[in-house]
Amino acid sequence: MLSQRAIEIRSHIPLLDLKASYESLRVALMDAADSVFQSGVYINGPQVAALEQEMAAFLNVPYAIGVASGTDALLLTLDALGIGAGDEVITTPYTFFATAEAISRLGAVPIFVDVDPDTCLMDVNRIEERITDRTKAIIPVHLFGQTVDMNHLEEIALKYGLSIIEDACQALGASFEGKKAGSMGKAGCFSFFPTKNLGGFGDGGMVVTHDPDLALKLQRLRVHGSNPKYYHAMLGYNSRLDELQAALLRVKLTKLEEWTSVRQAKAAYYMEALSELPIQLPKVMPYGEHGFHLFVIETDARQELMSYMAEHGIDTGIYYPVPLHLQEVYRPLGYKPHDLPHAERAASRAMAIPLYPELTDDEQHYIVDTIYTFYKRKEMSL
Numbered sequence: 001m002l003s004q005r006a007i008e009i010r011s012h013i014p015l016l017d018l019k020a021s022y023e024s025l026r027v028a029l030m031d032a033a034d035s036v037f038q039s040g041v042y043i044n045g046p047q048v049a050a051l052e053q054e055m056a057a058f059l060n061v062p063y064a065i066g067v068a069s070g071t072d073a074l075l076l077t078l079d080a081l082g083i084g085a086g087d088e089v090i091t092t093p094y095t096f097f098a099t100a101e102a103i104s105r106l107g108a109v110p111i112f113v114d115v116d117p118d119t120c121l122m123d124v125n126r127i128e129e130r131i132t133d134r135t136k137a138i139i140p141v142h143l144f145g146q147t148v149d150m151n152h153l154e155e156i157a158l159k160y161g162l163s164i165i166e167d168a169c170q171a172l173g174a175s176f177e178g179k180k181a182g183s184m185g186k187a188g189c190f191s192f193f194p195t196k197n198l199g200g201f202g203d204g205g206m207v208v209t210h211d212p213d214l215a216l217k218l219q220r221l222r223v224h225g226s227n228p229k230y231y232h233a234m235l236g237y238n239s240r241l242d243e244l245q246a247a248l249l250r251v252k253l254t255k256l257e258e259w260t261s262v263r264q265a266k267a268a269y270y271m272e273a274l275s276e277l278p279i280q281l282p283k284v285m286p287y288g289e290h291g292f293h294l295f296v297i298e299t300d301a302r303q304e305l306m307s308y309m310a311e312h313g314i315d316t317g318i319y320y321p322v323p324l325h326l327q328e329v330y331r332p333l334g335y336k337p338h339d340l341p342h343a344e345r346a347a348s349r350a351m352a353i354p355l356y357p358e359l360t361d362d363e364q365h366y367i368v369d370t371i372y373t374f375y376k377r378k379e380m381s382l
C-alpha cells in the first residue's frame with residue numbers, strides 16, 4: 001500500500017518542485033542567509049566575490065562577473081562589446097525571449113536562423129548565408145541544457161571575425177567535448193532565475209569570459225559605469241547580484257554536479273521507458289554532457305496529452321509556444337509564418353514533462369504510466 005505521503009505527491013506532481021529543493025538544504029541556506037544579514041554588507045561584498053571565483057573555477061575560466069539577471073548578463077555583454085544601432089546579431093528563434101530582447105534593447109537587430117528539427121538547437125549550417133557586413137556577433141543558445149556544436153560555430157566566427165556570446169542560461173554544468181557550456185565563447189551568460197539548474201531565491205545572473213578587458217568593462221557597467229566609485233567614464237547600469245543571493249547560490253553550487261547526474265539518470269529512464277510511443281524524444285548529441293534543464297518531448301497530440309496529464313495531477317509546460325520571429329513585437333522585422341518551419345513546428349508540438357532532482361522514482365513511473373495509458377486509450381478510440 002502507498003504511504004499517505006506518496007499518495008499526496010501523486011495527487012499533484014509539479015513541473016519543478018522548488019520547495020522540495022529548499023527542504024533538502026534548509027539548514028545550510030538559513031545559516032548562509034543569516035551570516036549575510038549579520039554582516040551588514042548586502043551589495044557586491046565577499047559572497048559575490050566568492051561565488052564569482054567558484055563559478056570561474058567550476059567553468060575553468062579566469063573571470064566571472066555577477067549581475068542582476070541572465071537577461072542583464074546578455075545585455076551588458078553585448079553593450080560591453082560595443083554592439084548597438086545598425087548591427088546585426090545572429091541567433092535562434094527558439095529560445096526564451098530575453099535572448100533577442102537584449103539585442104533589440106541596444107538598437108541592434110536579431111537575425112533568426114532556423115533550428116535543427118531533432119535537437120531544436122540553432123542550425124549551425126544556416127548561419128553563413130545570413131552573415132552580412134553588419135553582422136557583429138552570434139548568440140548560440142544551449143537549449144534545454146544541451147550545447148550547440150561549438151566547433152563548427154567557432155570556425156564560422158573565426159572566418160568572419162564575429163564574437164560568440166553563449167547563452168548558457170539553461171546549461172550550467174553541461175559541456176561540449178569536455179569544455180563547460182559558457183566557457184567557449186567570447187563570453188558565456190548565465191541565469192540564476194529560481195527555475196534554472198542553479199536557481200537562486202530571486203533574480204540573478206553571471207557573465208564569464210577569458211578576456212580581461214571585457215571583464216573589466218562588465219565590472220564597471222554593472223555599477224553605473226563607474227571606476228572608481230563616483231567617477232564615470234561611461235554610462236552603465238544598476239545590475240548587481242545580491243550578496244544574499246550569492247551566499248545562497250554558493251550553498252547550492254556544491255550540489256550542482258550531483259543534481260546534474262540525477263537529472264541525467266532520470267532523463268535516461270524517460271528515454272528508455274517512452275521509446276516505444278509515437279512521441280519525439282530529445283536527441284542527445286554524443287559530443288557533450290546534456291544538463292537536462294528541461295525534458296521536452298514533441299507530439300502532434302500535445303493539447304490532448306497535456307490535458308490528460310493535468311487531469312491526472314501532472315503538470316507540464318510549453319517551451320516555447322511562439323517562436324521569436326513571429327512575436328508581435330518583431331512584426332516590423334518582416335518574418336512570416338513558414339519562414340522558419342522547424343522552429344514553428346517545434347513550437348506547436350513541444351511540451352516539457354517533470355524532471356528535477358527531487359522527483360521520486362514512484363512519481364516518474366506514474367508519469368510514464370499515465371503517458372502510456374493516454375496513448376493506449378487514443379489507439380482504442382481510433
Ligand SMILES: *Cc1c(COP(=O)(O)O)cnc(C)c1O
Pocket residue numbers: 069070071072095096098099141167169170190191192193203204205
Ligand atoms: C532564463 C533565460 C534567460 C534570462 O534569464 P533571466 O535570469 O530570467 O533574466 C535568457 N536566455 C535563456 C535561454 C533563458 O533560459
